[in-house]
Amino acid sequence: MSDTAQLIVDGKTYEIPIITGTEGERALDISRLRADTGLITLDPGCGNTGTCQSSITFMDGEKGILRYRGIPVEQLAEHSTFRETAYLLINGELPTQEELQRFSVRLNDHSLVHEDMRAFFESYPRGTHPMGMLSSMINALRAFYPRIPTRSEEEEINITFARLLSKVRTLAAMSYKISLGHKVVYPRYDLSYCANFLNMMFDSPVRPYRIDEDLVEALNVFWILHADHEQNCSTAAVRSVGSARVNLYASISAGISALWGPLHGGANQAVIEMLQEIYDRGGDPAPFIARAKDKEDPFRLMGFGHRVYKTFDPRARIMEKVCNRVLKKLNRQDPLLPIAKRLEEVALKDSYFIDHNLYPNVDFYAGIVLRAIGIPLDMFPVMFAIGRLPGWIAQWKESADDPKWKIHRPRQIYTGLLKRDYVPMEERG
Numbered sequence: 001m002s003d004t005a006q007l008i009v010d011g012k013t014y015e016i017p018i019i020t021g022t023e024g025e026r027a028l029d030i031s032r033l034r035a036d037t038g039l040i041t042l043d044p045g046c047g048n049t050g051t052c053q054s055s056i057t058f059m060d061g062e063k064g065i066l067r068y069r070g071i072p073v074e075q076l077a078e079h080s081t082f083r084e085t086a087y088l089l090i091n092g093e094l095p096t097q098e099e100l101q102r103f104s105v106r107l108n109d110h111s112l113v114h115e116d117m118r119a120f121f122e123s124y125p126r127g128t129h130p131m132g133m134l135s136s137m138i139n140a141l142r143a144f145y146p147r148i149p150t151r152s153e154e155e156e157i158n159i160t161f162a163r164l165l166s167k168v169r170t171l172a173a174m175s176y177k178i179s180l181g182h183k184v185v186y187p188r189y190d191l192s193y194c195a196n197f198l199n200m201m202f203d204s205p206v207r208p209y210r211i212d213e214d215l216v217e218a219l220n221v222f223w224i225l226h227a228d229h230e231q232n233c234s235t236a237a238v239r240s241v242g243s244a245r246v247n248l249y250a251s252i253s254a255g256i257s258a259l260w261g262p263l264h265g266g267a268n269q270a271v272i273e274m275l276q277e278i279y280d281r282g283g284d285p286a287p288f289i290a291r292a293k294d295k296e297d298p299f300r301l302m303g304f305g306h307r308v309y310k311t312f313d314p315r316a317r318i319m320e321k322v323c324n325r326v327l328k329k330l331n332r333q334d335p336l337l338p339i340a341k342r343l344e345e346v347a348l349k350d351s352y353f354i355d356h357n358l359y360p361n362v363d364f365y366a367g368i369v370l371r372a373i374g375i376p377l378d379m380f381p382v383m384f385a386i387g388r389l390p391g392w393i394a395q396w397k398e399s400a401d402d403p404k405w406k407i408h409r410p411r412q413i414y415t416g417l418l419k420r421d422y423v424p425m426e427e428r429g
Contacts, residue, residue, distance in 0.1 A: 009037055023058055040411045047307070050231075052239065052402070056089060056394050057228045061308035066315065068228060069093070077318050082223040083107065083193045086390035089228055090161055090397065106162035111187040111196070113170045114144045121178045130175050130382045131260040137171050138164070139253040160248055161393050168389055169193070172382050173200035194219045197386075202374060214329045215373050218322050222369060225315040225362060226384055228391025230308070234258040234265065238392045239399045240408040248396055255392045256385050262302075265388070269380040271303040272367040275336040283335075285343050293352050303340075303364030304347055305357060315362035323365040326372045334368055 005016045005028055014036055017029040027050050034040050043049045058067045066073040069088050076085050080094075087095045087103050095103060120140060124133055145163060170187055177184050177200075185200045195216045203209035229235070237258040242251040259265030278285050291299040306313055327334060344360050347353040370380055399405065 007037070009039065019053070021053070023060070034411070040413075042413055046236075051236065051408070052231070052399065054231075054395070054398060055092070056398060057230045057391070059230045059308055061306070061310050064309060064311045064314045066229070073225060073314060074318060077221045077224050080224060081193070082220050082227070082387070085224045085227050086165060089390045089394040103162070106159065107166040107193065108187075108189050110159070110163040111166040111170055113167055113174065117144065117171075118174070118178070118184070121175055126179075129260075130172070130179075130379055131256060131265075131385070133175050134168075134172060134382055134385060135253045135256040135260075137175075138168065138256060139249055141167065142247055142249040157248075157397075161397075164248065164252065164393065165389060168386050169197040170200065172379070172386060173197060175382075176201055176376065176379060192216065194223070198373070212329075214326065218326045218369055219373060221318065221322050222366060222383070223387035225318060225366075226387030228388070228394065232264065232307075233261070234388065235392060235395050238396050242396045242399055243405065243408040245400075245407075248393070251396050252389065252392055255388070259385055259388065260381055265381040265384040267302060267361075267363040268367040268370065268384065269377055271363050272336065272371065272377060272380070274302045275339050275367075278339050279335055283339060285339055285346070289343070289346055289350075301343065301347075301358070303367075304343075304353070304360060306359075306361045309359070309361065310357040312359045313361040316360045316364055319362050319365040319369065320360075323369050323372075326369055330372055332372060334371065336371075337368055340364065340368060 003018050003020075005018055007014045007016050016033075019027045019029050021027075030041060041049070056069065058070070059065065068076060068085065069092055071088070071094075076088075080088075083104065084095060084100060087100065117137065117140065120137060121133065141164070145160075166187075174184050182204060185203045187196050187200060191199055191211070195211050198216065198219065199209050199211065231239075234255040238251045238255040241254040242248070262270045274288070278288055281287075288299070288301065291297045292301045292304075323337075327337065344364070347358055347360060353359075367380060370383060371377075375383060
């Protein structure tokens with residue numbers, strides 16, 4: 001098979017190198033296209049454009065495959081912890097017992113947040129969305145924890161990774177407590193990463209929080225499934241901002257802002273809002289399904305379809321099992337679950353959904369799981385952000401270490417007016 005392709009422009013032939021990935025993916029290397037031909041490519045949304053070579057995450061949308069550093073996400077969800085998965089993504093290999101212990105100690109040591117940051121939270125207007133606060137607070141961490149020149153660069157960057165991973169959950173829980181006017185709960189050294197977060201969220205002097213290991217495991221799986229997902233919108237934002245050699249805090253802040261959108265990290269919140277609307281209108285999803293199939297109606301069913309997956313989202317299958325297990329354990333009948341089941345049943349049988357590859361995605365069941373755990377609706381995107389943080393860190397690190405690094409600078413095709421002269425004010429019609 002040829003390792004080049006030919007491009008013919010104005011009768012002249014150009015050789016375009018073909019790059020092949022380890023899983024057989026092939027790409028045209030057009031890095032010299034403009035220099036050699038004077039042309040650029042136009043690809044709105046970058047659906048056909050690779051911006052980097054990465055060894056972190058592999059996805060196959062046609063086969064429904066997702067792997068972190070080569071390990072199927074199904075195996076990680078069953079056997080791993082979020083803390084161990086974070087280490088895998090950032091460092092490239094699963095940790096030994098000693099490495100995991102050192103990592104855990106670092107997470108514990110850096111779990112507290114500077115007390116002065118509370119004033120930031122308390123100064124936000126009531127009703128501020130938690131994602132806006134989290135983005136700002138992560139950026140503010142740079143001022144509170146500047147670079148320590150006496151440490152080696154490698155040691156300092158590893159401390160920064162641990163600091164972000166640990167403090168993000170503390171900041172998220174703190175924002176929730178302060179929004180309620182409640183006393184802030186501090187992290188405990190004797191609790192795991194996920195258990196610590198739940199305790200900081202829900203413990204109170206009048207009702208001590210009882211750690212339920214099944215809920216801890218559900219949150220653990222939720223965060224593992226969201227830990228990375230290749231070059232999505234927020235990850236691309238982290239890489240793009242980081243390509244300007246911006247510090248990690250600012251890059252992650254940009255990723256959180258990108259994740260906030262309803263078509264990205266806000267999708268799990270949008271699913272619950274949609275299911276609630278169906279419930280409030282009698283519980284029959286048929287009118288909503290009809291609207292989704294109407295080409296003239298802009299309405300869309302949230303939680304169905306995916307930009308990359310053209311079959312079942314592998315994370316959705318895992319999340320469905322977690323959802324059923326959690327609801328059974330809590331003996332809780334969520335009134336939205338039968339509606340969700342009915343929508344899934346229709347999607348798997350209706351030719352419209354099948355022909356358009358509109359299968360349930362991970363957001364479809366994730367929202368119900370978060371509801372069962374007790375997470376408030378406006379905190380759903382924050383939960384996504386905490387889970388995605390290891391992936392963002394890994395992607396930022398890989399980009400920063402890339403010897404072929406270049407600042408991101410996309411081109412454009414100008415479609416505006418031709419050159420014209422400035423018109424003085426008195427002559428303007």
